[in-house]
Amino acid sequence: MSFKVTILGSSGALPAYGRHPSAQLVEIQNRYFMVDCGEGAQMQMMRLEISYHRINHIFISHLHGDHYLGLMGLLFTMHLQRRTSDLHLxxxxxxxxxxxxxLRYSRSSPSFKIIFHRLEKDERKIIFEDDAVSVETIPLHHKIRCSGFLFREKPKLKRIDKTKLPAGILINQIASLKKGEDIFQENGDILYKNENYTLPPKRSRSYAYCSDTAFQKRIVEQIKNIDLLYHEATFANDEESKANETLHSTAEQAATIAKLANVNKLLLGHFSARYKDLTPILEEAKRIFPNVQLAMEGDEITVQE
Amino acid sequence: MSFKVTILGSSGALPAYGRHPSAQLVEIQNRYFMVDCGEGAQMQMMRLEISYHRINHIFISHLHGDHYLGLMGLLFTMHLQRRTSDLHLxxxxxxxxxxxxxLRYSRSSPSFKIIFHRLEKDERKIIFEDDAVSVETIPLHHKIRCSGFLFREKPKLKRIDKTKLPAGILINQIASLKKGEDIFQENGDILYKNENYTLPPKRSRSYAYCSDTAFQKRIVEQIKNIDLLYHEATFANDEESKANETLHSTAEQAATIAKLANVNKLLLGHFSARYKDLTPILEEAKRIFPNVQLAMEGDEITVQE
Structure with a gap:
């Protein structure tokens, strides 16, 4: 089952060197979520041949332009293409x-319903949930109200051990086995003991998006042991005072969070326009947390089951 | 002296095939004007290595997203780069x-002053004027209030015929000759008769931007005999009914306007996403008005003196 993050943009406030403002697609079990939507996100999707028709939920971390200015264009495009399904923002x-x-000044009445969900300051809350996935806000520390997003797969069903499946078992009995139940005969005797026919469920994967934010250890507990962490690394260490002043993070700080939280993999992004070559950012993080990658436009990062 | 139009985007409402939403730069005698500012305009300028620091006037034809959604990002970038000079919108x-x-929700207070100038519906009015250039609105016919823009050089000074310049002539006397004046001695006798030392002024060039608009002959009189006309050609003739319905033009209609107005050259743009190959658009216009060009991203169209 799919669990994939696609990078549409990983630039900081100023686009530079072909890097675009923040935008990502998160695909989990055929659900398509968008996280931030910087200017040009729809063009990036066209370039990467990604359809936006299946996106039903868009999460905007905060209202600095580099994180949402592509949204209005995307909405107009969806409208012109006669989208009908609801869109949750x-x-x-x-x-x-x-x-x-x-919309008012363009005299446009979208072909689909837009449902706004307001995030609250410093709140850690599940804002989306269905039978397979939940999304929880992560309180971040930035110049204006800002939230990260933690995507988690729900606990999965047990897997049937096909080598042991008895002949004549019914479909509803298989469904019960997947739920971990034993199957009984009418007289109350056990027919199929669950542990004899099943394997443990596959593990539930997780991804956290943390941008923009100053270095803050309070998020560590919430993102403990997750599979993949995207953490902003606007600056390298030589600009730590600038990071402190602007409430951004350095690569070393991002890597420190990854290490403290014991995540499996770290993705760095939101790079300042002052860095043409991002190698120093990567190397700085690697010294603290080796399993790290720069988020570059077009990258697809898959989390294995 | 410079008179140049640079195309940043020439797509219709939907970006397609690498074509970007409407945006242009108009450079006249070292003045830099922007006309429309579709999404991604600032990235297009970076790609084409065009500085936006010298742009002091931005003209937005109408408030459909494909004509202005790049403006907010450009303003944020100007702010982050600490622009100080006034910007007129x-x-x-x-x-x-x-x-x-x-600006309010991003808690941003720009580093420069933004001066808004409101255009009025169906008004033909000079909205910018200095000693060398004027800009006049052209009433267009579209779904919402929409104006084109007519750029004209002011009448120029006469040119000094350097082969005939007398020795000992003073700088202020040269300036007077350029203005067409004769130079007199103190006793009232003529010293330098203007026509003996001067050549006629170079001609004043002109450019009209007409997008978006339905076909309408009423603009012909205003743009009569101009050097360069950009006219939208969203559709080819096969979609004339669609053009009528959406208040856009076909290539044939754009060429008809160019012919009726006796302009020197026609630029076509605002192409519908349904056309990957634009050759039919070009050929259709050529049959009516031969001196025609498709406006493509990165094109620079110079008007000679």
Whole structure:
């Protein structure tokens, strides 16, 4: 089952050297989520031949332009292409006003329903949940209200051991076995003992998006042991004071969070326009946390089951 | 002296095949004007290595997203790069609210002053003027309030015929000759008769931007005999009914306007995403008006003196 992050943009506030503003697609078990939507995100999707028709949920971390200015264009495009399914937008206060103001002056009434979900400051809350996936906000520390997003697969069903499946077993009995139940005969005697026919469920995977944020250890507990962490690394260590001043992080700080949280893999992004060559950013992080990758436009990062 | 139009984007409402939403730069005698500013315009300028620091006037034809959604990102970038000079924005009602709403939620106070100039519906009016250039609105016919822009050089000074310049002539006397004046001695006798030392001024060039608009002959009189006309050609003739319905033009209609107005050259743009190959658009226009060019990203169209 799919669990994949696709990078559409990983630039900081200023686009530079072909790097685009923040935007990602997160695909989990055929659900398509968008995380941030910087300017040009729809063009990036076209370039990468990614369809946006299946995106039903867009999560905006905060209302700095480099994290949402591609949204309005994407909405207009969806409208022109006659989308009909509901679109859920998650954001701190203001996005609804920003969007409805622009719809009003363009005299556009979208072909689909937009459902706004307001995020609250410093709140850790499950904002999306279905039978397979949950999304929880991560309180971040930035110049304006800002949230990260933690994607988790729900616990999965047990797997049937096909080598041991008895002849004549019914479909509803298989479903019960997957849920971990034993199957009984009418007289109450056991027919199929669960442990004889099943394997443990596959593990539930997880991904956290943390951008933009100053270095803050309080997020460590929430993202403990996750599979994949995207953490902003706007600066290298030589600009630590600038990072402190602007409430951004250095690569070393991002790697420290990854290490403390014992995540499996770290993705770095939101690079400052001052860095043409990002090798120093990568090397700085590697010294603290070896399993690290720079998030580059077009990268697909798959989390294995 | 410079007179050049640079195409940043020439796509219709949907970006397609690498074509970007509408945006142009117009450079006249070292003045830099921007006309429309579709999503990604700042990235296009970076790609083409065009500085936006010298742009002081941005003209937005109308508030459909494909004509202005790159503006907010450009303003944020100018702010982050600590622009200090005033920026003049010309638009129909709404742009000021759209921009100030977004500035408010991002808690940004720009490093420079933004001066909004509101355009009025169906008005033909000079909205910018200095000693060398004027910009006049062209009333267009579209689904929402929409204006084109007519750029004209002011009448120029006469040129000094350097082969005939007398020894000992003073700088202020040369300036007077350029203005067409004769130079007199103190006793009232003529010293330098203007026509003996001067050549006629170079001609004043002109450019009109007309997008988006339905076919309408009423603009012909205003753009009569101009050097360069950009006219939208969203569709080819096979989609004329679609053009009528959406208040856009076909290539044939754009060429008809160019012919009726007796312009020197026609530029076509705002191409529908349904056309991958634009040759039919070009050929259709050529049959009516031969001196025609497709506006493609990165094209620079110079008007000679």
């Amino acid at each position: 998650y954001s701190h206060r203001g996005l609804d006003e920003i969007i409805t103001t622009q | 010309y638009s129909h009602r709404g742009l000021d609210e759209i921009i100030t709403t977004q």
